[in-house]
Amino acid sequence: QSVLAYKRPIKSSKPCKRLVLYYHDILFNGTNTGNATSARAANATKLGDFTFGMLVVFDDPMTKDHHLLSPPVARAQGFYFYDMKSTYNAWFAYTLIFNSTKHKGTLNIMGADMMMEETRDLSVVGGTGDFFMARGIATFRTDTFQGADYFRLQMDIKLYECY
Template sequence: MATWSTKPSLIAAAIVVLGLSCSAGVAHGRRHGRSFVSSYDEPCKEMRLYLHDIIYDYSNSTSNSTSAAATKPTALSTAVADPGYFFGEMVVFNDPVTEGTALPPSLNETAAVRAQGMYFYDRKEAPNAWFSFSLVFNSTAHGHGTINLMGADLMSEKTRDISVVGGTGDFFMTRGIATLSTDEASAGLEYFRLKMDIKLYECYV
């Protein structure tokens, strides 16, 4: 009797687990019919984008600025940092992102792709940054949703890689690598343009 009585319980438990899994998939934006593609030899999706950052420094227009420092210099940073940036400075940004190098004529928050997040300088002797941000997509060309990136931006290197650690919407649970290079920068880093070559190796398609 004990053997037969446990079978309905096991079946019921399996149905509950399956139901929870399906509900979780729907809640996290998975669409019916999408399949998971994973390859570490060839990316399942590639794109080249340009991030434009214009930091507000009290002399430029607030409407044309896309980032602002959120910290004040410490005694250590004042003693060791070069003018124009300081050790421990954190900048919050909402930058326009383009497919070409030209700065868009309008910097408002309705651009098809935006980079939203922060970076901070983590080296005392020279500029060196750590990034954490989301690419927010709202276009027919690239889709809708976000790609989340983070990692060290070793600014002295010509190219540097940061991690794609996830995504939402059309980029649900994606992972990969973004190779950054400084395409243009002003002397005091009030403006810089980053070229981002993004290769995704895990995609839902």
């Protein structure tokens, strides 16, 4: 952790740090062990037609552009589940793990992913390493949603509390 840990006050809505990354999720279907990055830990319930209650654990690559095969700059490890009976809607909690020459550390994020909205904001609730004690907002935008098999989110991460 930094020895320079003075907290910079928030003077405006300008982030003290911003990262735009792409999240790629390939669900395990029983045979794609090589490619899959996530798997159902709990199956959908029968409440409605939108996989209410299906809970997915993931270890997903994060890239700087929207190509799945670009070199990952971070991993996203955590889970999401679907939670509406009338439409697809999800809830996420996860950690972004950076381990490169550019960034070492983690960001912890949680919040609702209202998939029907063009953008939706989740909370960055903490950070470690280079992101020691950070807080901010992660804005999700669906980049592609190919059913349950593959989807891609743009995550626009804006930190407003940096140390």
